[in-house]
Amino acid sequence: MRAVIAEDSVLLRIGVVKVLEMAGFEVAAQVEDGEALLAAVAEHRPDIAVVDVRMPPDFTDEGVRAATVIRRRWPDTAVLLLSQYVEERYATDLLAANTSKIGYLLKQRVADVEEFADSVRRVAAGGTALDPQVVSQLLLRRHSGPLDRLTRREHEVLELMASGRSNAGIAAGLVISDSAVAKHINNIFAKLDLPKADADHRRVLAVLRFLDVV
Amino acid sequence: MSWGFTVVPMPFALHPPESLRRPFREAGRSTAFVAAGLPPHLVAVALWVWLVGLAVVVPGFAPLPAALLIVSAGVLTAVQRWRYRTLRGPGALQVPPRTGRPALRHPIQWLRSPGAWRQIAYHGLVGPLLAPVEAAVLVLWAAGFAAASIYVWIWALPPEQRLTQVGYTTQAAYITAGGLALTAVMPWLTGRVARLEAGVANVLLGQTRAERLQRRVEDLTESRAGVVDAADAERRRIERDLHDGAQQRLVALAVNLGIARATLTDLSAEARRVIDDAHTEAKQAVAELNDLVRGLHPAVLDDRGLDAALSGVAARAPIPVRLSVDLATRPPATAEAVAYFTVSEALTNVVKHARASKAEVTVERRGGTLVVVIADDGVGGAGPSGGTGLAGLAKRAASVDGTFTCHSPLGGPTVITVELPCAP
Incomplete structure (x- = not known):
């Protein structure tokens, strides 16, 4: 698996490269802005591009704009966005067309090396990785309604499910058994009246659709 | 006949100490200030004379000098303010903030403002009262100097024009003493007159209490907005510095420790525990720094x-x-x-x-x-x-x-x- 990385902070870039290599990726290119990222993706056609949202020259949303172009022009390349803070609109814009091969994580998650490596692999393999903070901000937007009927535990499971985790991932995150996770997920789908979905990213889609995101 | 001057170094005479020079300088300044007040104040006197004269001869023309006074009030005020600024210092007359040239561009509006009638009152009523006082001060100064130097005059005048009374030298001694006494008192008197004038001018030509307070409120509002903005800008700067520096470094440190924890699996249990703790600490530091930055001024x-x-x-x-x-x-x-x-x-x-x-x-x-x-x-x-x-x-x-x-x-x-x- 090959990756390119676009990140203007040298220290963080070195860290991300190390984690990617540890996760078994070959880092084909390291660039510092959106233009160079598009050129690198065109040249290397990587499996995944890890992209900082804020980059030169304007330090606003260069990364998001580059990601939109990548998803349109090179749909085989997955995109994992890294950001200093969560702006749900970036997530919703990117997820609108397609919830597979996309990730949106806070920069500080890179420090949880193994989990970050899992997220990168998952996104590169066609999955989704949304930061828990993204999901909780999306849930915040959804006023009243069926969400209030969920128990606290079901809320937690919903957040992790929406962030793209598999059942095993959710079980590990909450330190409960796989069967308990399956039970909670069934309850959530029943309470929110969602259609059954087995593949992880289709499940994300279902939840996000419920949250009015897509 | 030629005069030969020898310049003798006289440090004391040429450069007297500040404590000796100051009273002279102040007296000079006050006198110049009082003297400069005379011409603009005399303008009103002239107008009054004209007014009274006209009123006696042709009563119908009386409004003319009054109108002239009103028209010239703006110019006279400018002259007075210039006089205070140059001869009494910039803070001597608290002038209301300048807003274009309202007196010339919008005469009706200007006449409606409370400041206009105070100015007219100053030039029309106070001016003619101050003019004789100022003239008296100047006359007294002249008299004082003339009397103090009476012997010079006696010596300088040709003998046929000198006083011929017997005992004039004795009288001249009294006159000299009187002149010296008057000259000694004059700085104090001039100072009093200058202060009196400044007091009157500040009431009538300066800004009113309302104007002063309004200006103060405007100044304070502006400076407070500046302080609030500066504090915000400072928070933003600290946020950026932390984000570009310590935050990135800490994340990099946590990443490295995480990689060490994940890859160095053949270490002793003790060493692994230390790395594990360090990794947890580093992540916590990142989280705390994020909280701190959020409390300052978050980039979002x-x-x-x-x-x-x-x-x-x-x-x-x-x-x-x-x-x-x-x-x-x-x-x-x-x-x-x-x-x-x-x-x-x-x-x-x-x-x-x-x-x-x-x-x-x-x-x-x-x-x-x-x-x-x-x-x-x-x-x-x-x-x-x-x-x-x-x-x-x-x-x-x-x-x-x-x-x-x-x-x-x-x-x-x-x-x-x-x-x-x-x-x-």
Whole structure:
């Protein structure tokens, strides 16, 4: 698996490269802005591009704009966005067309090396990785309604499910058994009246659709 | 016949100490000031003479000099202000702020202003009274000098014009003494006259108390806005510095420790535990630094505005928070900052003290006001004296001319309302 990385902070870039290599990726290119990222993706056609949202020259949303172009022009390349803070609109814009091969994580998650490596692999393999903070901000937007009927535990499971985790991932995150996770997920789908979905990213889609995101 | 001058170094005579020079300089300055007042004050005297003369001869023409006085009031005021500025120092006459040249461009408006009639009163009434006083001061100075130097005059005058009375030298001695005494008193007298004039001018030509207060309010408003902006800018700068420096470094450190933890599997249990602890500590430091930066001035607030910044705050709160931000356009940066910190701090309070199960935050614009309401279903009893930071929030709101109200009866619920002016 090959990756390119676009990140203007040298220290963080070195860290991300190390984690990617540890996760078994070959880092084909390291660039510092959106233009160079598009050129690198065109040249290397990587499996995944890890992209900082804020980059030169304007330090606003260069990364998001580059990601939109990548998803349109090179749909085989997955995109994992890294950001200093969560702006749900970036997530919703990117997820609108397609919830597979996309990730949106806070920069500080890179420090949880193994989990970050899992997220990168998952996104590169066609999955989704949304930061828990993204999901909780999306849930915040959804006023009243069926969400209030969920128990606290079901809320937690919903957040992790929406962030793209598999059942095993959710079980590990909450330190409960796989069967308990399956039970909670069934309850959530029943309470929110969602259609059954087995593949992880289709499940994300279902939840996000419920949250009015897509 | 030729005069030969020898310049003898006389340090004391040429450079007398400051304590000796100052009284002379001050007397000179006061006299120049009083003398400079005479011409503009005499203008009014001339107009009065004209007025009275006309009134006797042709009563119908009386308004003419009065009109001339009114027309020339603006010029005379300018002359007087120049006189005070150059001869008494820049602060001697508190002049109202200049707004174009209203006296020339909008004569009717100018006449309606209270300042105009005070000026006219000064030039028309006070001026003619001050002119004789000023003239008297100058005459007394001249008399003092002339009398003190009477022997010089006696010596300089040709013998046939000298006084021929017997005993004139004795009289001359008295005259000299009187002249010296008068010259000694004159600086004090001139100073008194100058102070009297300045007092009158400040009442009639200077700004009124209302004008002075208005100007002070304007100055204070401006300087306070500057201070608030500077504080905001400083917070932003610190946020950027931390983000570019310490934050990145700490994340890199945590990443490295994480990689060490994940890859160095053949170390002793002890060494692995140390790496594990260091990794946890580093991540915690990253989280704490993030919290600190959020408390300063989060980048998301500048980049994306209140909605995005507040949804982050609300989502991090451990209790469910309903957030509704309804803003068509972004308010001014300072109002945004105050609103952000109010919500952030109020929610922290709700979590810490209110024992609430949920909270609700609404932000909207009503006319030219940004209204922020934070409500919870907790136990109430919150007040500015409880050490809950509410007093700080009230001050912060007041710093941008906003209002802060906290309605929190015992038993709850608590509703905090902040209204911030934001020109649309």
